[in-house]
Amino acid sequence: MRGTLSDRAGAALLMAPLLLFLILAYAWPFLGVVKWSFTLPTPGLGQYHALLTDELVQSVFIRTLRIAAIVTLVSVTAAYAITVVWVRGSPVQRVLAEFCILVPFWISVLTRAFGWVALLSNRGLINTWLQSIGFISEPLTLVRNEFGVIVGMSHFLIPFAVFPLASAMRSLDERVLLAARGLGSSRMRTFWTVFVPMTRSGIIGSAMITFVFSLGFFVTPAILGGGRSVMIAELIYLRIFQSPDWGLGAAISFVLVVFVGALMALLFRYVKPKQLV
Amino acid sequence: MQQPGRAAEIKANGIGKSFGSFRALDNLSLDIGRGEFLTLLGPSGSGKTTFLMILAGFVQPSEGKLFSDGVDITNRPAEQRAAGMVFQGYALFPHMSVEQNIAFPLKVRKKSASEIKSRVGEMVERVGLKGHEKKLPAQLSGGQQQRVALARALVFEPGVLLLDEPFSALDKSLRGQMQAEMKRLHQETGTTFVFVTHDQSEALALSSRVAIFNHGKLLQVGRPDEVYDRPANRFVAEFLGEINMLPVKGVRPADNGATGLCEDRAVNMRCKAEAIKGDAILAIRPEDMSIAPEASVNENGIAATAVASTYLGAATKLDLTTRQGAKVTVSVPNEVAASALSKGNSVWLTWPAEKGFLLPDGGQ
């Protein structure tokens, strides 16, 4: 729904301090980073040329996209199941689902990453258990690789993926589902041919949020990837803080921000911001 | 409700529904005949939708049993009852085109692609949606969405079609048009129609029988003329249209009817007064009363004063007050109203003995 002019003017006025803060804290320093990418070590497009030819940078980019895509798929699927229970389950199921969604927000990202290490490492809970029941003889490599990164990131992102889905499911007209059943459709068929397509905007919003968040992940891949599964944010960190190659780090940052910006623009073409909360 | 193409006969036996401590339906028994057009009429909140939902199988009754063609279907799930249903607000599938919406029940029934195509085509034609097949519901007008909902509910030839206030969102002229189409569809398909409305004129115009609801109770079922002319109680009388209430004293049976005193004048009534003795209310529709220049011994009549008139085009509605202060409305020819108002406003209000009916005094 479109607000009146004064509504929007009021909203703009309320948002102004936040906008000012964002400009001072993020946009202004970021312009500095962009400047570095064109000036360090020498002025010109050298760093962008390097970005296109450097195999390490490219492999990290591709790995990041791959991990982000898998994490998105895993998170949105899991979030969808949780949200169905949360929005449409029995009162007890709702409380349980809500608990599962909210608890992760109370635990810091570091704690959660180390928690997964404890679960997934060679002598962690899962491997010990699988060995004790004789299912495996050698421990599985579940961590310090892409698998561990995907598990940790998905765990972090599922709660964020829930909200756009919940909003889509809540705004769905119950009578349309009744209509499907009344026309003879089984619950399963109604779910796949009516319920899921009708929550499409929620799925898109949820996937976009998860994907964009995944691209910028730093702590989780750094801990669960164990340096073997470096993602783009970690690469930028390494370039800027552990080598004198500021220009390349800045160029990667700029490309990442432009890419994310384009994705966000796409997102807002398909879903209204209100549907995301 | 199971054999396609055959109208169903439905029997509701002592149906009740409670939501917590709230009684939404109370001990409702109703027989719906094969191929009939039954209207459930009642004010908002009277339990019409709840009853329809119970018929469709979306709501489980708290008590009572439901039979379709003699088979107990009380516990049969909605998807197996397969009653055609048109919801309030239509409930179309927003992500499917007109064609896909109408094809849905056929696809569910695993009909062949060629059969689906021909039946959807036929249905599209029948409800006048040709040229709109590829559109999404959001691209259609209210009337067109209504037609899609009707087509979708009828395409699989259900034994019964349930309609919940299908026209309440349409403007008046469109509503009249859709009512005519609905009547035609009922005749063409021969299916049992159960239609919900809170609009009494719609109910009287469309139905073969009307069932009147109030506060979760079924008050009366009958043909439109029966419920209009012989309402079972005051609520039904007033809900079906404007009606005048005149107190009558000393009612007693008389030759082929009853007699009593209305404003100190003897009045005769053809209606029976079995249960009613002593004081009662005589209820008469405005169109059954007329204005006469002077009293006549052969006809019922009382003195009244014209106070206001409303020109309605074909006729005029005249508001009068009787000598004892009862308010009466009469529908009269325009020139009668004009002369009544000009002649010092004092007129004689008459009605034939065979019109009107007696209700218990103060009874609801």
Ligand SMILES: Nc1ncnc2c1ncn2[C@@H]1O[C@H](COP(=O)(O)OP(=O)(O)O)[C@@H](O)[C@H]1O
């Ligand atoms: N699921 C429900 N929970 C509680 N009360 C309900 C529910 N459905 C209907 N009611 C109540 O039952 C009464 C009848 O409702 P309804 O059948 O929708 O009436 P109508 O269709 O005649 O307007 C209303 O007072 C309504 O508030």
Ligand SMILES: [Mg+2]
């Ligand atoms: Mg209703």
